[in-house]
Amino acid sequence: MDIKHQKKIDKTVTSLRKKDVTGGKVVTESWEPNLEYAWDNGPAISRYLAELKKGKLIGKRCNKCDRVLLPPRMFCEICWRPTDEWVYVEDTGTVNTFCISHVDWKAGRLNIKGGVRPFTPAVIEIDGASKGMGILHMIDKTNPKNIKMGMRVKAVWKPAEKREGSITDIEYFKPIGKKK
Amino acid sequence: MGYRKVAVVGAGITKFARYAQETVSELSYEATKMALDSCEMNLSQIDCVSVGTAPDAFDGIHMNGEAMAEGSGGWCKPVMRNYVGGGTGVMSAIHGWQHVASGMFDTCLVVAEEKMSSAFPHPAGAFLTIFDHTTEQPLMPTLLWIFAIEMQRFMATHGYDKKDIARVAVKNKGNALNHPSAQLGAEITVEDVLNSEIMAYPVNRLDVSPTSDGAVALVLAAEHVARRVTEKPVWIDGVGHALDSAYWCTRDLYYPDYVEVAARKAYEMAGIKEPHKEIHIAEPYDPFTYKELHHLEGLQLAPRGGSVKMLMDGHFDRDGNLPTCPSGGLLGVGNPIAAAGLMKVAEIFWQLRGEAGKRQVPGQPKCGLAQAWGDLMQVGTVVVMRA
Numbered sequence: 001m002d003i004k005h006q007k008k009i010d011k012t013v014t015s016l017r018k019k020d021v022t023g024g025k026v027v028t029e030s031w032e033p034n035l036e037y038a039w040d041n042g043p044a045i046s047r048y049l050a051e052l053k054k055g056k057l058i059g060k061r062c063n064k065c066d067r068v069l070l071p072p073r074m075f076c077e078i079c080w081r082p083t084d085e086w087v088y089v090e091d092t093g094t095v096n097t098f099c100i101s102h103v104d105w106k107a108g109r110l111n112i113k114g115g116v117r118p119f120t121p122a123v124i125e126i127d128g129a130s131k132g133m134g135i136l137h138m139i140d141k142t143n144p145k146n147i148k149m150g151m152r153v154k155a156v157w158k159p160a161e162k163r164e165g166s167i168t169d170i171e172y173f174k175p176i177g178k179k180k
Numbered sequence: 181m182g183y184r185k186v187a188v189v190g191a192g193i194t195k196f197a198r199y200a201q202e203t204v205s206e207l208s209y210e211a212t213k214m215a216l217d218s219c220e221m222n223l224s225q226i227d228c229v230s231v232g233t234a235p236d237a238f239d240g241i242h243m244n245g246e247a248m249a250e251g252s253g254g255w256c257k258p259v260m261r262n263y264v265g266g267g268t269g270v271m272s273a274i275h276g277w278q279h280v281a282s283g284m285f286d287t288c289l290v291v292a293e294e295k296m297s298s299a300f301p302h303p304a305g306a307f308l309t310i311f312d313h314t315t316e317q318p319l320m321p322t323l324l325w326i327f328a329i330e331m332q333r334f335m336a337t338h339g340y341d342k343k344d345i346a347r348v349a350v351k352n353k354g355n356a357l358n359h360p361s362a363q364l365g366a367e368i369t370v371e372d373v374l375n376s377e378i379m380a381y382p383v384n385r386l387d388v389s390p391t392s393d394g395a396v397a398l399v400l401a402a403e404h405v406a407r408r409v410t411e412k413p414v415w416i417d418g419v420g421h422a423l424d425s426a427y428w429c430t431r432d433l434y435y436p437d438y439v440e441v442a443a444r445k446a447y448e449m450a451g452i453k454e455p456h457k458e459i460h461i462a463e464p465y466d467p468f469t470y471k472e473l474h475h476l477e478g479l480q481l482a483p484r485g486g487s488v489k490m491l492m493d494g495h496f497d498r499d500g501n502l503p504t505c506p507s508g509g510l511l512g513v514g515n516p517i518a519a520a521g522l523m524k525v526a527e528i529f530w531q532l533r534g535e536a537g538k539r540q541v542p543g544q545p546k547c548g549l550a551q552a553w554g555d556l557m558q559v560g561t562v563v564v565m566r567a
Contacts, residue, residue, distance in 0.1 A: 099328030
């Protein structure tokens, strides 16, 4: 596998450019899948969603390892046993880590120079759940440059009539003062 | 335990390209044919095939393992597919090792392929479906986010500076200049990395590996076959893999426990007590710059919080004490997901045989390691090889 095998390696692949593909220079076949799914969420996540609709966050405790699991789970993956009671947790938490994204889900660029605010997703450790139990959500209404790890945040909920039992019933998390 | 010794006796690789006209099966054929030719073997001498290809969503072919099987020499043979995201390439080699070490088969072709260019407008969109469908997908996450989130945690925990981590890109893209398959070999500077487009802070464009099409193949053989086929077998002396929780937000992302678990299993099997002294050369998984360092710490090849200093001291350069990603890695050679992992195993094979040409590290390395990572920030796969 020396560089002197360059010619041999080059012959393995016909390298194209994007415009060769999108511009029809090579023959391609494209397909838009018409697929729809309805996912059953099981007892744990179904209750989680029902509580989100009420404006509350709920977890489930494992009495063996004494962890409050969030999102709730029907079994503890470490103790390998059914979990125990449901536990309401707070809608406040601490930023464990975050990023400042200039791209959307399909790597499309946001118009940052045009004033579009970058996405600031974060792992948020929720108060009342066990240490390290984070969830993915968005931080908003603050300059991305001011977001810090360890920052205290609180959920901003959609109005009750607009909630539908989804993680997006929380619109975003906003910074609050230090924990009392 | 009663394992048989297993050697890598041949390897093949295609060019890695952003858009390849060849189909998944044709790419697999090119790599497989080259691997068989390299050890002067033919398909009649092959007992089974271990294939690897990662998310079907890239190729747009449901059950892509079947699509690549014939090109992988699988016609009317036992063919088994591996599928653990980015960990797939090294997992395919581990799986091939299991087939031969167990005594079930004497030879095994290991073939890994990925064709990401089929997904439009960008393959990144396909990653949406790996997140939890109910609790995460509604937030429209992209894989870049969780890498950036993890990098931030890694940097903050150890006090690492982004501009130091950028040196991984400089090193790997530079190494790739000497790899005949490379898609993105380049001579760049730390400033180039820092000035490249921000994707998701702290990740800039040059901190990220490209999307690629390509394939890699290895020929594995039991000892009695290997000794007949080649004078330079490279032994797979240790393998390990481990899977952590899919609840990626509930782990502390600063440290890859699952990589440590996988590495310890591989070291124990290979009789390695002090990995940082006994491993001469390593191909840690580097889809992002920080990931190489993150994994080196998990592999016990750098102390927790000490990898950046070793990087800055030149420890990981081609002529350093522990050359890492001498191939050029995913950042330089390219990242056709499953094939990229197996490319790392192939690189250790060529390096330990002294056949890496201009990429050859000095000092005749005798013991090397390849590692890949994948799924949802959760799988570690490790092989330890000796000349």
